[in-house]
Amino acid sequence: MDMTALLLSRIQFAFTITFHIIFPSFTIGLAAWLSVIEAMALATGRPAYRVIFEFWLKIFGVAFGMGVVSGIVMAFQFGTNWSVLSKMSGPIQGPLLMYETFWAFMLEASFFGVLIFGRSRVPPWFYLFSTAMVALGTTFSAFFIMVNNSWMQVPSGYVMENGAFVPDDWTKILFNSVVWSRFPHMLLAAYLTGAFCVAATGAWYVLRKVYHAESRIMLRMGLGLAAVLMPIQLLFGHLNGEYVNSYQPSKMAAIEGRWNDEKPGSEVLFAWPDVEHRRNLFAITLPPPFGSLIDSDSLTAAETGLNSIPQENWPPVVIPFFAFRIMVGCGLVMLALAWFGSYLSYKHRLAYNRPMLWLTFFSFPLPFIAIITGWFTAEVGRQPWVVFGLLRTADAMTPFLTTTEATISLVIFCAVYAFIFLFGTFYIYRLIRIGPARKPFEVPHVVVPNRPMSLADEESTQAPNYISAGE
Amino acid sequence: MVMFWVSLLAVSILLYVLLDGLDLGVGLLSGLARGEARRSAMLSAVAPIWDGNETWLVVTAVILWGAFPVVYAALLSAFYLPLIVMLLGLILRGVAFEFRYKTQRLRWIWDVSFVGGSLIATFIQGLTVGALVEGLPFTNGQYSGGAIGWLTPFSVLCGIGLCLGYALLGACWLIRKCEADVRDIARRQIPVLAIGVLAFLVLVFAYALAEHLPILHRWIDRPYLFVFPVTGAFAATVLALSIVKHDDYLPFYMVALIFISAFATLALSFWPYMIPSVITVDQAAAPPSSLNFMFWGCGVIVFPLMLVYTAVSYSVFRGRVGTTSGYGHH
Secondary structure (H helix, E strand, O other), X not given: OOHHHHHHHHHHHHHXXXXXXXHHHHHHHHHHHHHHHHHHHHHHOOHXXXXXXXXXXXHHHHHHHHHHHHHHHHHHHHHHHOHHHHHHHHHHHHHHHHHHHHHHHHHHHHHHHHHHHOXXXXXXXXXXXXXXXXXXXXXXXXXXXXXXXXXXXXXXXXXXXXXXXXXXXXXXXXXXOOHHHHHHHHHHHHXXXXXXXXXXXXXXXXXXXXXXXXXHHHHHHHHHHHHHHHHHHHHHHHHHHHHHHHHOHHHHHHHHOOOOOEXXXXXXXXXXXXXXXXXXXXXXXXOOOHXXXXXXXXXXXXXXXXXXXXXXXXXXXXXXXXXXXXXXXXXXXXHHHHHHXXXXXXXXXXXXXXXXXXXXXXXXXXXXXXXXXXXHHHHHHHOOEEEOOOEEHHHHOOOOOOHHHHHHHHHHHHHHHHHHHHHHHHHHHHHHHHOOOOOOOOOOOOOOOOOHHHHHOOXXXXXXXXXXXXX | OHHHHHHHHHHHHHHHHHXXXXXXXXXXXXXXXXXXXXXXXXXXXXXXXXXXXXXXXXXXXXXXXXXXXXXXXXXXXXXXXXXXXXXXXXXXXXXXXXXXXXOOOXXXXXXXXXXXHHHHHHHHHHHHHHHHHHOOOEEOOEEOOOOOOOOOHHHHHHHHHHHHHHHHHHHHHHHHHOOHHHHHHHHHHHHHHHHHHHHHHHHHHHHHHHHOHHHHHHHHHOHHHHHHHHHHHXXXXXXXXXXXXXXXXXXXXXXXXHHHHHHHHHHHHHOOEEEOOOEEHHHHOXXXXXXXXXHHHHHOOHHHHHHHHHHHHHHHOOOOEOOOOOXXXX
């Protein structure tokens, strides 16, 4: 077992999955929002809704393409770097990933083709139905991925046979109580990401005095949706804390920076965890029973500290401790922005309040940062286990993987991803800067399925069109 | 149930090889094309279908993990570096499709990554199959070949062979889809590529049979297996005739048939092993509780729907690609 290779493999997984999650978290929310916009367009007949729809569909296409391309890597990485895990948990994780792939392929790919090329070919109700199906497809994806990850966090419904985890009750795996607090948490995070990106774009257009009608709709809807969803998200965040507290005391203790058992517990707001001396430096702490109240919904509950857990079962305390606080901080800032912005919007003052518009514009990275730090909390907090309490990450790695191989692969991953991410981000930025087209949407005259990102092509440099032979 | 998943795996691999093979082949040939107009026409011939084609690779990977986790774990870890490089090649190729039309000045970057990505991905797929045919070093079911155990003269030869094979598929696709000089160039390339591919196949099978006598015995014991090589020979004959006659539609089907017979010959030579002489199909299969769960939720309805979807997207995109810009009408 090569410890350097292990560390590099973990960094590689973290790097590739962090890169990947950026795109789905954006597209899941956007897909749902597009269905709403299409419904509004049909219900009100206002052209602004149609313009908004076509514009965000383009951006959805580019982000969706980047998500698919970076997702392919994920399907392989379990086998390349974590072959012991994939052999042992294959009977459970494999089928779940298959569901994710098959269902998403069927719904997203087929109905996405309708969205791009079907505007003039299918009746309006079917077009609306297609937007809903694309949103359903992305939601299915999120669901099966969350089931998969939740099984690694809180294993259930399995028996051990010949050194493998064999499913004996799929209902326990699919309807694991943990899934039903984590899946909504992720889904809401994605919706909030979509909401803030839309609101930020709207704010940018208002500041630049372009797209008068569309920018106000985006701003109002984005902030309004966030104002409603953000408190619900905090509630689900709290429910997630409860599952961590029940099933993963080591993760909870690291998040809370709690070294000693306490009854009732105090709550560390800010500190610098000093792992070597098992203490917090510069701590700002709320007295008991705040810790028990937050973690266990009780005034008297006992809270586990790291000292009562063997040190070989500790996660790297610092990462979950800070990642969690960054996530919550982003959430609270988003809540304040959404509520205050919606209040101003209700008073019809938002469009004239320049500081607030700038704040809204600059808020678009917050949901992404919150999602990434949230996943860091969940995944790094699960360490040293890959399947919690059953299989250690160190034992899950491909045993013959060398430092050299792991270094080479990590370096080329970083190079290629940096390269395409820069260009991809630049192209999305350029699309958003140009904004929605004022002309009626032109439909390519031949249906070309399955080319999501081609929506973003500029008129001037279009690929040649397709002319059918023999017709 | 195990047989059901074996056949789904076979269908997925075959679909991937044929479909992504043709667009990777067009990518290889675009490296030989001169001038923006030709390259652009070649890209248009595969632009709408490439990512649907690539999806079959993911489908193959998840079937392998879900239904045969032992093989998934063994193969993916054994081919660590080549697989990761292949994936990055596919990524570069994929984004090149989309990004090249968004810039004039930097278009050459995306043209290079399109050709380079296609070349890397194709070569490594051939190399992987070659290494499997030759037999990877395994001890007690654990890969023991080190970082480059898959690198042998034979596997490199197979990598080159698959480049020829995919290029042939790509050329046969181009004569169906393109017009004027792009089609004419492809027509001239097909005989050269076809002779190369057939020579390569004969060589490989002769070598494989000579090296692995047990496989040869299986073939001699069951003469009806020779239906596949014979089909391949028949397809090669029809291919030659159709090239002489300047038929633009038959060659693609014939090359596909050659691929299918080569694939079937290979699979039958492996049978009942999934990794030759290491793990059999039955040893590799996931427990029944996994296979049944996948059968009802994915295999029996969703998989056929995916096939239908693929067929529909191809039928929608039939006919030739014009070399002129602007909107034409039916």
